[in-house]
Amino acid sequence: MTAKVFIDGEVGTTGLQIRARLESRADITLISLPEESRKSRLARIGAFGEADVAILCLPDAAVHEIAPDLAHLPCRVIDASTAHRTDPAWAFGFAELDAGARARIAGAKFVSNPGCYSTGAIALLKPLVAAGVIAPDHPVTINALSGYSGGGKSMIAEFETGAVTGGFVYATGQKHKHLPEIVAHAGLTRRPIFVPQVGPFAQGMIVQVPLHLPPGGPAAAMDALRAHYKGQRFVQVVERAAMGDRIDPQRLNGTNLMELTVDGDPETGATVLIAVLDNLGKGASGAAVQNLNILLGKDEGAGL
Numbered sequence: 001m002t003a004k005v006f007i008d009g010e011v012g013t014t015g016l017q018i019r020a021r022l023e024s025r026a027d028i029t030l031i032s033l034p035e036e037s038r039k040s041r042l043a044r045i046g047a048f049g050e051a052d053v054a055i056l057c058l059p060d061a062a063v064h065e066i067a068p069d070l071a072h073l074p075c076r077v078i079d080a081s082t083a084h085r086t087d088p089a090w091a092f093g094f095a096e097l098d099a100g101a102r103a104r105i106a107g108a109k110f111v112s113n114p115g116c117y118s119t120g121a122i123a124l125l126k127p128l129v130a131a132g133v134i135a136p137d138h139p140v141t142i143n144a145l146s147g148y149s150g151g152g153k154s155m156i157a158e159f160e161t162g163a164v165t166g167g168f169v170y171a172t173g174q175k176h177k178h179l180p181e182i183v184a185h186a187g188l189t190r191r192p193i194f195v196p197q198v199g200p201f202a203q204g205m206i207v208q209v210p211l212h213l214p215p216g217g218p219a220a221a222m223d224a225l226r227a228h229y230k231g232q233r234f235v236q237v238v239e240r241a242a243m244g245d246r247i248d249p250q251r252l253n254g255t256n257l258m259e260l261t262v263d264g265d266p267e268t269g270a271t272v273l274i275a276v277l278d279n280l281g282k283g284a285s286g287a288a289v290q291n292l293n294i295l296l297g298k299d300e301g302a303g304l
């Protein structure tokens with residue numbers, strides 16, 4: 001039997017990428033709305049009612065608007081937005097978070113996908129906190145570089161019309177929407193300082209966490225990451241050299257992979273944690289499809 005999947009927001013950046021990963025699958029039937037009714041509440045409720053799984057690829061406000069209706073419908077829901085990432089009623093959709101994550105996702109009615117930056121930051125920090133390499137209140141800073149597709153259709157248009165050239169640093173006021181989910185799911189008690197930037201390329205991402213650790217810090221961090229992600233298919237811990245001298249944020253584009261590594265000076269303990277991922281892959285649509293596969297009891301990598 002095929003599973004019926006409705007992607008609400010299927011012509012947006014994330015929705016289109018999910019559609020591309022699902023449309024050739026024989027085990028999935030996609031429910032689509034015609035252009036003229038894709039924002040009609042009534043038509044969407046009808047599609048949710050027919051679906052086994054719905055994937056929300058909408059702005060936060062539109063998710064908050066529709067969420068109360070979803071509680072009364074039988075479909076299971078994967079939300080790609082920021083709306084429910086720290087809501088205890090929603091399973092956090094990072095399958096590699098800890099040993100229980102897959103079971104929590106598999107048994108959930110509601111799954112919330114992590115944000116793209118958060119996927120990298122949580123993946124780097126959670127194992128270090130869990131292994132005691134850093135304390136939960138360690139003063140953490142996070143720097144990140146994203147392709148402009150991370151800003152959705154409107155930011156893509158800014159770059160592709162030439163209204164914005166080059167790149168920019170933003171959200172320096174420390175209110176970025178990913179900070180609460182990073183604190184909650186990395187196991188931190190102190191809010192990190194997060195400085196994101198957008199580069200003049202469409203897709204791809206690097207997240208870096210520089211840390212002052214005691215001498216031997218880089219090896220301790222690497223050991224914690226290797227132990228945490230041993231045997232994982234989509235989160236791989238690699239030697240620093242595997243990323244090349246100049247780390248290209250686009251190196252994993254088109255995949256659902258995230259690579260993690262560590263660099264630094266063993267004598268002083270100055271350590272840099274590094275994650276590379278496709279913001280539209282493991283950072284959004286790839287993770288949504290991985291979670292869909294887990295919900296449906298399929299091979300986790302189907303379509304990826």
Ligand SMILES: NC(=O)C1=CN([C@@H]2O[C@H](COP(=O)(O)OP(=O)(O)OC[C@H]3O[C@@H](n4cnc5c(N)ncnc54)[C@H](OP(=O)(O)O)[C@@H]3O)[C@@H](O)[C@H]2O)C=CC1
Binds near residue numbers: 039057150151280
């Ligand atoms: N881009 C990325 O890297 C990532 C995005 N996300 C999250 O995924 C969600 C979607 O983002 P993204 O794809 O980038 O955004 P886009 O702006 O590219 O797409 C959003 C889509 O939702 C549609 N939409 C808006 N309101 C409604 C509504 N009330 N009913 C039905 N459809 C509606 C829009 O319609 P219209 O085309 O008419 O504007 C658009 O097609 C957001 O919550 C975002 O934060 C998550 C991880 C990464």
Ligand SMILES: CC(=O)N[C@@H](CCC(=O)OP(=O)(O)O)C(=O)O
Binds near residue numbers: 114115177
């Ligand atoms: C470049 C850019 O603008 N990026 C977005 C985050 C993209 C993402 O992960 O979005 P969600 O949290 O909605 O899932 C931002 O900083 O707001």
